[in-house]
Amino acid sequence: MRYQQSDPDVRLMLRVRDDDAGAFEELVRRYEPRLVRLMQTIGPSRELAEDLTQETFLRVYRARKRYEPGAKFSTWLFTIAGNVARNSARSVSRRQEVNEVDAPRNPAATSNAQLLAHTAMEASGLMPTRLAEGEERAEIVRMAVSSLSERQRMALMLSRFENMSYADIAKAMDLTPKAVKSLLSRARVNLKEVIQPYMESGTIPKEVQ
Known part of the structure; x- marks a missing residue:
């Protein structure tokens, strides 16, 4: 109840839990640029950052029915984003990582x-x-x-x-x-x-x- 009262994004996510598509679109609009920026810093490739951001939102949507507001929405979201980024890093070979570092910077x-x-x-x-x-x-x-x-x-x-x-x-x-x-x-x-x-x-x- 504490976070539901103080965090408007928690209230949006509760509407997503109830299958409100508009609420989900609003959360994506608010957080997509911030997630892309985070993912670019972890692995500075715009294309990969956008893919990981989409994967994060996909996980958010899949988890909507289990969502409980035990923290600020941003904290919950960045927890998921961190897991997505770590999983991605484990799946990329060392050679691919080197190529990524040497790629043109944006x-x-x-x-x-x-x-x-x-x-x-x-x-x-x-x-x-x-x-x-x-x-x-x-x-x-x-x-x-x-x-x-x-x-x-x-x-x-x-x-x-x-x-x-x-x-x-x-x-x-x-x-x-x-x-x-x-x-x-x-x-x-x-x-x-x-x-x-x-x-x-x-x-x-x-x-x-």
């Missing part, structure tokens, strides 16, 4: 990567003056984000773009809030280790040279 994925990388700089108190512009910056940022594990990327996305609390991220990722805090801390440290040498001295990691 602007949305690059933009997400830049914002995630900037999270590390905010934590350090340093301004990324050496990352002001250019292809070199894009490569440094791409490398910094690719250094993160899938779980670190997802946790940063949920924190940075969805403004989710440690508790909500923990529910979405099946972790404890303490584990989420540690995961985010390690992610920021990893980003900073790649970016800071370039900021301070112009040193470019070997992978970018």
Whole structure:
């Protein structure tokens, strides 16, 4: 009852449970761009991100009769999205993953990567003056984000773009809030280790040279 009263998306999902097609279309409209953005950061391919987003909504629809509002709708949805992303990662061979990394970048994925990388700089108190512009910056940022594990990327996305609390991220990722805090801390440290040498001295990691 608590979430039903406070979360309009929970109320929409309850209508979906009652086979209201319009309510489902409204949830898709509200969350599709956000899910695509999340999936692009985990595996930056627009086509794959859209496929995984559709799979997520398909699972939501199939689960509608079992839905119970035990959390905010977004937390429940991102839990399903995380499961879809992990299943996809397990089914893709290492060679396919390498090909994906080497594929041409799309602007949305690059933009997400830049914002995630900037999270590390905010934590350090340093301004990324050496990352002001250019292809070199894009490569440094791409490398910094690719250094993160899938779980670190997802946790940063949920924190940075969805403004989710440690508790909500923990529910979405099946972790404890303490584990989420540690995961985010390690992610920021990893980003900073790649970016800071370039900021301070112009040193470019070997992978970018």
